[in-house]
Amino acid sequence: MDDCSLQELTEEKLVVFVAATTGQGDDPANMKTFFQTLWNKRSNRNLLKDMYYGVLGLGDSSYQKFNFAAKRLNKLIQILGAKPIINIGLADDQHELGPDFIIDKWVKELFEILLNLYPLPSGLQPITEYFLPPPKYHIKFVESESLDVQSNVENNPKPSDAFSRTNEIEMKISSITKNLRKTSVDHFQDVRLIEFDVTSLSYSHNPGDILTIQPQNLDEYVEEFIECLGLERHLKFYIFSGTNNFKPSPLLPQPCTVEQCVKCYFDIQCVPKRHFFELLSHFTTDENEKEKFLEFASAEGQEEMFNYCTRPKRSILEALADFPFTKNNIPFEYLFNLIPPIKPRDYSIASSCKTIPGRAQILMAVVNYKTILKRPRLGLCSNWLARLELGSLVYIGIKKGTLLFPDSKSECPPVVMIAPGTGCAPFRSYIQERIAFDNSDNLILIFGCRGKDKDYFFKEEWEYLSEKKKLLLFCAFSRDQEDKIYIQHVMKDNYQELWKYIGNANCKIYYAGNAKRIPIDVYEALQYICEKALNLSTKEAEAYMKKNIDKRYQTESWA
Incomplete structure (x- = not known):
């Protein structure tokens, strides 16, 4: 969208916007300038009065701000005077049939509306649904050239x-x-x-x-x-x-x-x-x-x-x-x-460059699971990486993540980090950096895994910092006793201690980990802490969360 100037947009009579949501309800990188330009013109309620439009959002309902970028864009365009020809479509990557469940209906309705608004000239028909498009690229084989097989594979x-x-x-x-x-x-x-x-x-x-x-x-x-x-x-x-x-x-x-x-x-x-x-x-x-x-x-x-x-x-x-x-x-x-090209895979960096200069570490689960098919399902990147020997060369890059932490150098408010399994990776990076700057006050980690002797990642680091009073550590080992104990249970059991930090209006709260049921359980545990600490009813606690906690609670989750 950033390639479209304001002048070009105001001259359009019909525009279809497709907007994904990233991170904590953020606009995608190629929409940020576009949205800001429109936002700066929001007082002009007639800027887009001659434009008809539709908005299709691509989102993931496991995040709190589901399709937030599309919803926000849709509202702003209406404020600027544009007229919708179709209701906003909110595709959900978590739907069992995928985003196509919404996209199919939305696109079909859109084309029906467009054909009514803009009938085709006589003698022309819409392209058939199963039209064979030309190839994306043209290929020229070179059979006569000498081939160094090894260098090419x-x-x-x-x-x-x-x-x-x-x-x-x-x-x-x-x-x-x-x-x-x-x-x-x-x-x-x-x-x-x-x-x-x-x-x-x-x-x-x-x-x-x-x-x-x-x-x-x-x-x-x-x-x-x-x-x-x-x-x-x-x-x-x-x-x-x-x-x-x-x-x-x-x-x-x-x-x-x-x-x-x-x-x-x-x-x-x-x-x-x-x-x-x-x-x-x-x-x-x-x-x-x-x-x-x-x-x-x-x-x-x-x-x-x-x-x-x-x-x-x-x-x-x-x-x-x-x-x-x-x-x-x-x-x-x-x-x-x-066949789509192989996309790069993203992993939270699990180390600080202040602690381990010149290096970046990731904590990666090697994906290997069964379905009804005979062959196990193997994650492409994780299995490829796991097999590589030391010294193997890999294409990598670094980009900013969605979790925004307080500055490690200055005096910090309480930071509560909630992490099942490999979700602890970005928190280890932050904790290492805080320790490197000798600024370890108000660091709280709530970590969960299956067993203390099985998958307790960075055990020695966490327990050493806890012993030195540089980290307040809570752990849930779900399979080490008959009754399963998860991080939400530990949070509820320790609500009084946790409230000392969460009740601070400047406290930052983070969750990183699985996107399925756990984020809901963690959010409910946070609400329980507020309810118990302030002696609120469930309804009052819900309102308190929305007003006082949601704005300082960040999540990073994956399926």
Whole structure:
């Protein structure tokens, strides 16, 4: 949106806005300037009086400020005089059918309205729903060039390589300096402390910042994909586009081998979306397969697609293998339409550059779980990283996170940090930084895990600081006794002690961890503390939370 000037916007008669929400209800990076420009003009109630518009929000209901950016934009545009042609759409990533559950209905209604407002000229018809678009890129194979196979498929990028993921984040080469398992060997989950050399990055990280990592596909999946589609792994190609300013992805050297493309670019482990099956319907030679693809691509077939793909987490690789009359008929250039590129993964930095200069650590659970499918589901980035040896080279970058902590150098208000499992990562960074500045007053950590001897991350650090009176520590070990004890139980049991800090109007409260039920339980525990400490009714405590706690409570959660 930032590419659209105010002058251009005021000249438009019809605009459709699509706005995601990030962090604590924040605007996405490419909308901030746009929104601020409009906000500065809010006194002009006729600025957009000639414009009709619609707003579609992309959000996640596990966050308190669900679709806040879209709601805020929608309200501001109305204030400026624009007229909505459709109610705001609020897509939810947490819905079992995904955001498409809302998007489908909203887009269908939007096009019906638009065709009524702006009928097509005589003789023209809307593009059919299952129209085959042209390929995103053009491919030119180079069979005659000599090929250094090893240099094109090597697992580690060259140290000189660097690229910009967005306008904000520069990705550079880093080496792994630590890769340690932090759970006991008999624990069901492998959690790793991985350390990276960040001396090549110009930006020094702060507490709450994020390490962005560009992963690659696992070798066995690369082999399986190449065999499944019958690709020639060592064939070289150049990639082109019709646009003048086109630059190939830095993950695709020019020329690139098919094998390198599959390994470093195609996200063959992601769960396919509707568009995937819509495209496949054009390439199959079997009517039964075509019928199934069209069912999955239709709005009516979303429950079937959910049961086939989303519920069992079936990957693109596995889906292709299920359709023998299609997989070998896909033109290579259309794979770039079918398969999204591998996205960088974000991890909270778990260390302070003041304590460990030149290094950044992450605390990472290695994703490995079962569904109804025979093969375990393996997280792409976590399993790839866990297998890397010390000295392996990885593309990384650093960006600002959503948790905003008080300045570590100055006198700080109470800071209450609530962390189940690996959620303690950003809090360790902040605690380390506070300790480095000899400023350890009013640090409170509420940590939860399964067992004191299983997955009690940074046990020695926390307990040493607690013993030295530099950290007030509360722990919940859910499986160490017959009755399960979670962090919300510890919070309620210690409400009087916690109220000494939470009752301070300047106290900052943070939650980082799982996005499912725990944030709700933690919020209810905070409300319980207010209710008990102030002798309030449940309704009064709810009102107190909204007025006094919500504005100083931040969360960072993930599914």
